[in-house]
Amino acid sequence: MIILVVENEPITAFVVARELEEGSHQIIGPVSSAEDALDLATREHIDVALIEIDLGREDQGIRLARALRRLSIPCVFATARSTLAHEYSAFALGYLAKPYDTVKVNAIMDFIQDSLSGVSANGLSPPHGLELFSASQERLL
DSSP, X not given: OEEEEXXXXXXXXXXXXXXXXXXXXXXXXXXXXXHHHHHHHHHSOOSEXXXXXXXXXXXXXXXXXXXXXXXXXXXXXXXXXXXXXXXXXXXXXXXXXXXXXXXXHHHHHHHHHHHHTTOOOTTOOOOTTEEEOHHHHHHHO
16 A cells, blocks of 8 residues: 655654555655645555644644545544544544554554455454544445
């Protein structure tokens, strides 16, 4: 799966990208701004975007998710701010609660990949750390 990683914390971005690459995913980025992410999204094929909501300013990750939705690129928020993630659930499949275990991020993205590609997830719960929003759950499960 081709994953756009958008994270403004350099160490987190590096570790997540490395873990996903080791799990056989192709990484676009990581980038730390909505502008850079949107630029890549218009030039590259992306299966899903993993987006930090804040990106230095509260609304940047939300605006990015909204723009990516118009490009038909599904998003997963990464945030410690669950209330904000839920408030903008229309723009994402779900969210990873920060701090999250970067080692488990592959299982989470594999679950999303299987779900997006139509592999049946009947009866399976999302991996620990991933919360799917209700509209996405109906579509993915």
